[in-house]
Each structure stands twice: as structure tokens, then as C-alpha cells.
Amino acid sequence: xxxxxxxxxxxxxxxxxxxxxxxxxxxxxxSAFAVEALTDLVFLELPEVGKQVQQGDTLGEVESVKAVSDxxxxxxxxxxxxxxxxxxxxxxxxxxxxxxxxxxxxxxxDDSSLDTLMDHAAYGAxxxxxxx
Amino acid sequence: xxxxxxxxxxxGWHAAHGGRMVxxxxxxxxxxxxxILQEHxxxxxxxxxxxxxxxxxxxxxxxxxxxxxxxxxxxxxLDLPLGSICYGLLANDEGGTIDDVLVYHLEDQCGPFYMxxxxxxxxxxxxxxxxxxxxxxxxxxLRDETxxxxxxxxxxxxxxxxxxxxxxxDPAGMRYYTGRCGRIGNxxxxxxxxxxxxxxxxELIVPAAAAAELWExxxxxxxxxxxxxxxxxxxxxxxxxxxxxxxxxxxxxSISGVQAGLGFTMNLQDRSFPGRDALLQLKNDNxxxxxxxxxxxxxxxxxxGYAIASESERVGKVTSGTFSPTLEKPIAMGYVAPSAAVVxxxxxxxxxxxxxxxxxxxxxxYRKSVT
Numbered sequence: 001x002x003x004x005x006x007x008x009x010x011x012x013x014x015x016x017x018x019x020x021x022x023x024x025x026x027x028x029x030x031s032a033f034a035v036e037a038l039t040d041l042v043f044l045e046l047p048e049v050g051k052q053v054q055q056g057d058t059l060g061e062v063e064s065v066k067a068v069s070d071x072x073x074x075x076x077x078x079x080x081x082x083x084x085x086x087x088x089x090x091x092x093x094x095x096x097x098x099x100x101x102x103x104x105x106x107x108x109x110d111d112s113s114l115d116t117l118m119d120h121a122a123y124g125a126x127x128x129x130x131x132x
Numbered sequence: 133x134x135x136x137x138x139x140x141x142x143x144g145w146h147a148a149h150g151g152r153m154v155x156x157x158x159x160x161x162x163x164x165x166x167x168i169l170q171e172h173x174x175x176x177x178x179x180x181x182x183x184x185x186x187x188x189x190x191x192x193x194x195x196x197x198x199x200x201x202x203x204x205x206x207x208x209x210l211d212l213p214l215g216s217i218c219y220g221l222l223a224n225d226e227g228g229t230i231d232d233v234l235v236y237h238l239e240d241q242c243g244p245f246y247m248x249x250x251x252x253x254x255x256x257x258x259x260x261x262x263x264x265x266x267x268x269x270x271x272x273x274l275r276d277e278t279x280x281x282x283x284x285x286x287x288x289x290x291x292x293x294x295x296x297x298x299x300x301x302d303p304a305g306m307r308y309y310t311g312r313c314g315r316i317g318n319x320x321x322x323x324x325x326x327x328x329x330x331x332x333x334x335e336l337i338v339p340a341a342a343a344a345e346l347w348e349x350x351x352x353x354x355x356x357x358x359x360x361x362x363x364x365x366x367x368x369x370x371x372x373x374x375x376x377x378x379x380x381x382x383x384x385x386s387i388s389g390v391q392a393g394l395g396f397t398m399n400l401q402d403r404s405f406p407g408r409d410a411l412l413q414l415k416n417d418n419x420x421x422x423x424x425x426x427x428x429x430x431x432x433x434x435x436x437g438y439a440i441a442s443e444s445e446r447v448g449k450v451t452s453g454t455f456s457p458t459l460e461k462p463i464a465m466g467y468v469a470p471s472a473a474v475v476x477x478x479x480x481x482x483x484x485x486x487x488x489x490x491x492x493x494x495x496x497x498y499r500k501s502v503t
Contacts (some may be wrong), residue, residue: 041170042455043431063433065168065455066365068484086485087431 001098003032008123011076012106013059013100017108017116022109026075030062032097041090042064045102047084055113059104062093064116069105073106076113097126140185141282141343149361156364157252159186164363172457175329179359180286181350182367184328186420188255189278189337190248190262194271197246201235204265204406206389208399212237217309217324218396221389222261223407227414229383231258232397238322240313247322247337249283253377263438264407281321282343283503286350287333287370289500290357294350295334299323303334317346325377328367330374330498354363369454372463375425381436381451382423382465383388390414391467393495421448421467425497426490428462432483434490439482440468458498464490 012034016027017109035041043063053059060069065116082104086092093101106115118126137160146151151162152380162183164171173290174180192201202209207220213414214305231254236247239460255332262274296304303325306312319342324379327333338346351361362370370376370492382392389397390411400412414420428434434453439446448468455461463480472479477492 039166040455040492060270063431065369065433065457068433068435088361 001027002100004120006098007117007119008126009117010057010126011072012075013071013074015074015105015114015115024111025080026077026106026108027102028059028074028104028106029097029102030071032095032121035093035101037099038064038069040063041093043068043081044087044090046084047079049079049082051079052109053106055116061092066109067088071103074117075106075108076110077106077108079104080107087122138186138279140183141340142183142185142347145347146183147360150175151361151363154364156185159252161186162361162363164365165361168363168365168369169457171360171362172308172369173364174358174360175288175331175370176364176458177284177289178357179294179333179352179354180293180329180331180362180366181252181347181359182362183282183286183347184285184335185278185282185340185343186252186277187278187283188248188252188258189248189252189261189281189283190205190313191277192246192248193243193273194273196267196270198237198270200266200270200272201246201248201424203260203404205233205235206398206405206407207235208403209235209237209246214239215310215312215469217311217326219309221394222258223389223405223411225406225410226386227388227390227407228385229379229387229389229392230254230261230385232377232379232383232389232394234326236242236311236322236324238311240320240322245279251399254379256422260334260405262316265469270364280340282340282347282441284335284338284343284347284350285329286329286336286354287327287329287331288359288376289332290359291331291333293357294353294359295323295336297353298346298349312460317349318342328374328376329370330376330496331370347378356474369457372452372454372465373458373496373498374457375465377423378452387413387467389419391422406429412478418468418470422468422470422473423495424448424468424473425452425495426450426466426479426481427459427493427497428481429462429491430458430483430491432486433487434464434481438451438464438484440490441480441482441487442477447479463497465495472496
């Protein structure tokens with residue numbers, strides 16, 4: 001997935017939405033900016049399949065040598081699939097955060113949550129601000 | 133109002149070379165330059181360069197200086213030979229720890245002197261403690277040299293290669309915990325075979341104005357050996373693997389050297405110093421929590437403050453935790469009730485609501501290989 005095609009939450013998660021029959025399926029992950037800030041990842045906890053989330057709910061946690069951080073669901077819906085190989089191959093997060101580093105797939109229950117997300121340009125501006 | 137942080141003479145270099153600057157003990161310090169794991173491994177396999185200028189450097193001169201220090205340190209200073217260094221504690225009247233320090237006995241072109249190197253966060257407290265205990269009319273001159281100097285640590289199996297070209301006498305012959313004064317590169321200062329990583333290495337003290345040039349020389353030589361500059365994050369993983377205490381974690385005003393297992397820093401017989409009587413009592417108290425090392429069975433990292441339990445009963449807490457790059461497992465130090473502090477015991481750590489198994493292991497977690 002190309003970063004330019006994605007939408008982003010302020011908390012640095014990305015979303016890619018796909019229409020599958022009657023379902024809108026969102027693939028979510030953590031942005032390159034956030035992964036780079038973390039460095040030295042040692043642990044990732046995936047959400048459970050079946051978990052119902054609201055936008056902004058904690059989806060899981062990622063731990064580096066230095067600290068542990070929660071990551072949040074950028075959309076509302078139900079977790080239908082998780083990237084179960086990722087916790088044992090954390091380098092994927094750094095090497096391919098928008099592809100092999102995907103974290104979970106969520107069946108959207110509420111499209112309106114997408115409206116509050118940023119596009120790539122707006123997200124880039126946010127990151128530039130945070131860097132100062 | 134934001135607090136202004138102190139800056140070491142190398143601050144500009146760190147900021148210009150990828151150092152992520154954070155506040156530590158009132159100073160702006162690099163927590164890492166690249167990857168913590170890489171900086172750690174470079175120190176264990178080649179050489180790591182550390183700016184430790186934030187640490188307090190207090191110089192004492194005068195005929196009564198030795199007696200004065202001996203009257204405050206848990207460790208004997210009166211018989212510390214010229215050229216030697218000792219690690220000791222300043223204790224409070226209850227036996228708790230004011231700071232853990234290195235005391236140097238050296239001689240430069242101005243004559244013999246003592247130097248106390250203390251933690252950055254405790255520098256002002258230590259100065260006040262020393263000043264408040266200075267005897268009237270004693271021949272002692274105490275000077276805080278922290279802001280006039282820089283301190284650089286060169287640590288790792290290849291540290292000798294980086295230090296030897298800079299000094300006149302071959303440092304290979306120096307015993308651990310000895311130091312010298314003289315020429316270092318294009319300046320003058322002191323170097324000691326000491327460190328906080330569990331590796332061989334030296335700590336150099338030079339005038340602040342000479343620091344940048346010396347640092348750049350060391351970085352160049354270090355890189356040729358496969359080494360790198362190292363920030364505070366890897367400094368912490370290194371010292372934790374070597375089971376070295378960190379003030380504010382394994383030592384504090386309420387945690388004594390006895391509990392921390394630092395009996396070797398205490399010469400209690402026939403000496404008088406603040407906390408001496410309390411430490412003698414604490415030594416004989418079998419109920420006090422003891423410092424232990426723990427290796428976790430899972431992948432989550434134990435952090436400071438997490439509770440430790442044994443068979444559903446709380447027995448202590450974690451004081452320092454990290455992911456050990458050498459063992460490739462999460463490790464921790466903490467204090468637990470003596471009954472639980474048995475090597476081989478499986479305890480439970482409360483990792484943010486999840487109880488995970490951690491085994492009590494002998495300290496240190498890592499020892500450098502002896503060649």
C-alpha cells in the first residue's frame with residue numbers, strides 16, 4: 001500500500017479501506033514516522049479477533065527497549081483478522097510498515113469515523129510539527 | 133516556564149550527529165544516536181564512546197582532605213594509595229544512601245588531590261553535604277570542577293586501542309581502579325581504568341575547552357575499530373546487564389548499601405562516619421528486602437515499580453528493567469523479601485495487569501570474557 005493513498009489518525013495509525021461485497025474492510029497499521037521514533041522494538045501485542053472497537057480505543061501495545069506504547073484503532077468496527085506473524089517478525093514494522101507490517105483488519109461498523117482522519121499531506125504536516 | 137537545561141561541552145556535537153536529546157539530572161543529554169541495540173552491541177564487541185560530563189566532579193586539596201573524606205565515606209579513604217580509586221557510599225544517619233561515588237587519589241602539576249565523582253542528579257546535594265561537614269579552620273579546599281571540565285568514557289574490548297595513542301604511559305599496564313594525570317591528546321587531564329558497562333575501558337577527564345577536539349579524535353579512532361558513540365539508553369542496558377546499581381533505583385535515601393548487596397563498599401570496624409551505626413544494625417537485620425536479578429520467561433519488559441509476587445503474595449518490586457541485548461531476554465533488578473530472594477526461585481512480575489514468570493538468577497547477568 002502506498003502511503004499517499006492512506007488516511008491517518010493523529011496517534012500515527014494508518015488506514016486503508018477496501019470494499020468487499022457488503023463490507024467495508026479497513027486494514028490498519030502504524031506509520032513509518034511512529035515506527036522510526038520507537039526504535040529497537042522487542043514486543044507487539046495484537047488485538048483479539050472478534051474485538052469490537054470504537055475509534056480511539058486501544059488496539060494493542062508495542063514495546064521497545066526504552067518504553068511501551070499503546071496504539072489505537074483509527075476506525076470503529078470489529079477486528080476480523082490480525083497479522084499473526086508480525087510479533088515474531090517485528091522488523092517488518094520498520095522495513096515495510098504499510099505492507100507486510102499491517103497489524104489488523106477491521107470490518108467497519110461506522111463510516112463516519114473515516115471523516116475525522118487526515119490525508120497524507122495533512123499527516124505529513126502534523127509530523128513536521130511534532131519534529132520541532 | 134520551561135527549566136533551562138545544562139549543556140555539556142559536547143552538546144553541539146550530539147545534536148549535529150543524530151543525538152536525540154532528553155533531560156537527565158538537569159542536563160540535556162543524548163539518549164541514543166541510532167539504535168540502542170546497536171550501540172550496546174558495539175560496546176560489547178568493539179568500543180563505545182560516552183559523554184558523561186553531566187556527572188559531578190569535585191576536587192579536594194589540602195593536608196586534611198583525606199581525613200575529611202574518610203570521615204564521610206562508608207569506605208576507607210585514609211589508606212587509598214596515590215594513583216588509586218575506590219567506589220563507596222555517602223550514607224545518611226539512618227544508613228540510607230546520599231549518593232554512590234568514586235573517590236580518586238591522584239597527583240598533577242599542582243600537587244596531590246582527591247576527586248569525588250558523583251551522580252549528576254545528586255551533585256548539589258553532595259556539595260551541600262560536604263560543605264556542611266567541613267571542620268572549621270581545616271586545611272581543605274573544595275572546588276566544583278563540573279562546569280570547567282568534560283568527562284568521556286571509552287568502553288569495550290577495543291578501548292585500549294582508542295586510548296593508548298593519546299597518552300604517554302602505556303595504559304595496558306594499569307590495574308582496574310587506578311588513574312593517572314598527564315597529557316591526553318592535545319590537552320592535559322586524568323584517565324582511569326574505570327567504567328559503568330562491565331567492559332574494560334577508561335574514563336577521561338579534561339578541561340571543557342579541550343573536550344570537542346578529543347571527542348572527535350576518539351570518534352574517528354573508535355569508528356575504525358567498529359565502535360560508535362553511545363547514548364544514555366544503551367548506557368542503562370549495559371550497566372543493568374553488569375548489575376551495577378543506579379541511584380534513584382537500586383540506591384536511594386531510604387535504600388542502604390546493605391540491602392543493595394554492596395558490603396564491599398563498607399568498612400565498618402573502628403571507623404566513624406554518618407550512618408555507620410545504622411549500617412551495622414542493618415547488616416544484622418535478616419528481614420530486610422534484598423536486591424535480586426530476574427530473567428523473564430516472556431517477551432514483555434519489566435519496568436521500574438512493577439510489583440513482584442510469590443505464590444499470590446506480594447514480595448517486592450522492580451527497581452530497573454529492560455530488554456537485555458546480550459541475553460535476548462527481558463531482565464530486571466528489584467528488591468524482594470529474603471524468603472523469596474533465592475536463586476532458582478520462580479517469581480511473578482505484574483506486567484501491566486498480566487502476571488508473568490521471572491526466575492531469580494545470580495548477579496551479574498553478564499561478565500566480560502577474560503583474555
